[in-house]
Amino acid sequence: MLGTLLGGSFGALFYAATFSPANALENGVGRLPALGYNTWNAFACNINESLVLESAQLMVSLGIQAAGYQYVNIDDCYAEPTRSSSGDLVANTARFPNGMKNITDQIHALGFKAGIYSDSGWFTCGGFPGSFQNELRDATLFQEWGFDYLKYDNCNIPFDDIIRQGMLGKYTRMSDALIQLAKSSGQPPFLFSLCQWGWEQVWLWGSTLGHSWRITGDIAPNWDSLALIINFNSFITQATDFYGHNDMDMLQLGNGGLTFDESKSHFTAWALMKSPLLIGTNLAEITPDILGIITNPEILAIHQDPVVGKSVSPFRWGLNPDFTSNSSFPAQFYSGPSENGTVFMLLNTLNEPADMFFNLTESPWIRAGRQYSVRDLWSHTDNGTAVRNFTATNVPAHGVVALLLKDAGDEPAGIFPPCAVWDNCAFENGTAAN
């Protein structure tokens, strides 16, 4: 749809100018996209104290914590079906026999922060009590329980004549409660993760309320789901920067359904687009392949870039005309700035291997007339110096190439044409050169 509406230079102008994270909630928490673990994708409601603690211990013993993952998050279904007589949420006594403070103490003792879940409506998506009209009460309890992070869902929304608010107002209720709680308790604010997939509004105002906001429905462990989310996010990458992140949903790695190359593409796109990275794998059964993917230090370094918060964005769609929205065949050529140079992501959306070529100056962050050293962020090798262009050969079906290009000085003299962009180029005496 966007593809038919936006053409040529008007499209490019609209794309660059519309999105700004200027209103981001800069409260000191969540400047960089979160890195952690969440129980939902692998276990749904089948969670308990021993599972959460074993997962946290595995994060340590498998080296996942050392790679930078900080959060251990409990999703839905931790609560009893009804509130206590005094109105508080109650942790499920069978699943969490020692209570929530006991488990967060152990999570903290392992060096992690702890995350919990609630819902902005009457009930959570799993049918447990929601936080509507109990926002400050529940936030206070979550803090007493020792949690640092709140994922806030969007099920069972009250009727308009009760809430008298749209989606923004509904989420503001909890955002306000978290701010009030931080002020009154003197403790750091919760990291607030909005699980709100009514995307039309969220990427415009999400950053005023929290660390991240969901952009689509739930991820599934198959390529179609990845392609849909990447295509969607490719149009709104400008909404992401420090303190505000398009949430592409949790990592579906190792849950069946993705090939090794698709798994690399999944992790690369999520990381370089600066989405929160929450592992959704059963860590007791994780394979060396998946462990290697989620701990890739060069990809994680860009995700956690302390100097540049921007996402990669497409510079050429490739297979389809620029600005084509196609849920099965998203844009293929992306780049973005980083502390150490320009990051490129090449996504082979075809069902067969392909060579992928780009001119360096197709990326706005490249300087014409300069050459660039090429670092391959998956093979962890220096791949020579690129002059004018680069070709990745034989990129696997649904596979990815991630490169870091660093300025390596002036390009060799005498390369033709004298302007990389051979348009409106002129001799010093004013004669057009093309």
Ligand SMILES: *[C@@H]1O[C@H](CO)[C@@H](O)[C@H](O)[C@H]1NC(C)=O
């Ligand atoms: C805890 O949950 C895990 C994963 O669902 C399950 O395998 C295990 O049996 C459960 N343990 C207890 C004590 O319920």
Ligand SMILES: *[C@@H]1O[C@H](CO)[C@@H](O)[C@H](O)[C@H]1NC(C)=O
């Ligand atoms: C958690 O509960 C168990 C069982 O009662 C107890 O042995 C342990 O000391 C508690 N740990 C913390 C950190 O409270």
Ligand SMILES: *[C@@H]1O[C@H](CO)[C@@H](O)[C@H](O)[C@H]1NC(C)=O
């Ligand atoms: C930049 O390079 C330095 C030195 O190699 C490295 O420590 C840092 O993580 C890199 N930053 C990014 C964002 O890749």
Ligand SMILES: *[C@@H]1O[C@H](CO)[C@@H](O)[C@H](O)[C@H]1NC(C)=O
């Ligand atoms: C998506 O792009 C592919 C490749 O160009 C094309 O074959 C397909 O028809 C497109 N799908 C839609 C819905 O436009």
Ligand SMILES: *[C@@H]1O[C@H](CO)[C@@H](O)[C@H](O)[C@H]1NC(C)=O
């Ligand atoms: C790359 O640059 C060459 C030489 O200027 C030009 O002919 C070609 O069209 C460019 N290709 C792309 C994809 O920009």
Ligand SMILES: *[C@@H]1O[C@H](CO)[C@@H](O)[C@H](O)[C@H]1NC(C)=O
């Ligand atoms: C790529 O750049 C080189 C100069 O380094 C040039 O000779 C070659 O023609 C370019 N390839 C394409 C396809 O533009």
Ligand SMILES: *[C@@H]1O[C@H](CO)[C@@H](O)[C@H](O)[C@H]1NC(C)=O
């Ligand atoms: C970079 O070089 C390594 C080692 O030769 C190779 O495995 C990898 O495929 C190269 N990367 C690209 C994008 O060509």
Ligand SMILES: *[C@@H]1O[C@H](CO)[C@@H](O)[C@H](O)[C@H]1NC(C)=O
């Ligand atoms: C301008 O300079 C170019 C390159 O030296 C030359 O080929 C061209 O004839 C000059 N044009 C005029 C009008 O002098």
